[in-house]
Amino acid sequence: MASWPFYSGKNLGAWGEAGAITTNSEEINKKAKDLRDHGSDKKYYHDLIGHNYRMSEFQAAVLNVKMKYIEEWTEMRRSNAKKYYEHLKDIGQVITPVEMDGVRHIYHLYVIRAPNRDKLQDFLKENGIATGLHYPIHLHLTGAYSRLGYKKGDFPVAEKLADEILSLQMYPELSEEQTDYVCEKIK
Numbered sequence: 001m002a003s004w005p006f007y008s009g010k011n012l013g014a015w016g017e018a019g020a021i022t023t024n025s026e027e028i029n030k031k032a033k034d035l036r037d038h039g040s041d042k043k044y045y046h047d048l049i050g051h052n053y054r055m056s057e058f059q060a061a062v063l064n065v066k067m068k069y070i071e072e073w074t075e076m077r078r079s080n081a082k083k084y085y086e087h088l089k090d091i092g093q094v095i096t097p098v099e100m101d102g103v104r105h106i107y108h109l110y111v112i113r114a115p116n117r118d119k120l121q122d123f124l125k126e127n128g129i130a131t132g133l134h135y136p137i138h139l140h141l142t143g144a145y146s147r148l149g150y151k152k153g154d155f156p157v158a159e160k161l162a163d164e165i166l167s168l169q170m171y172p173e174l175s176e177e178q179t180d181y182v183c184e185k186i187k
Helices: 026-036 057-088 117-126 143-148 156-164 176-186
Strands: 002-005 019-022 040-042 110-113 165-168
Touching (some): 026 040, 057 110, 117 165, 156 165
Antiparallel strands (some): 110 165
């Protein structure tokens, strides 16, 4: 089974909430269909506690139009990522994403690591550059997992990474002037 989120901020995003799953299992397929329709495979007969996860026709129409452009948009993102990489690769305090041989990254986000991330983020904000902190909270320290009894220091690598990550602007229409400006300020 695979899931495909089409949240509006994704590379291929709908106008609102949307998503899909694919599977080659009849059992998983039936359960997913039941869960998406209030836990029912027959109107008013609910065998499971489900939700309303039916994607609207409007969302599907938006995605259908956007599919025509996804390869072009992906290549534009890849080009922007290459510009970032070329400008930032030799800065000792910045770790950039690396593409492995045989892998084609789509750059939904362009996330760098910087040991002084908070200071860098503040400086960039002062210079009109928006950044993001995607998943900055250590998962094992969130309320959802408090019952497991983990404490700060139990996952030092994950905690270090979460404290260093910073997402730079990334979208297909990002101009060379914009990437140059961001990199100039980071330097």
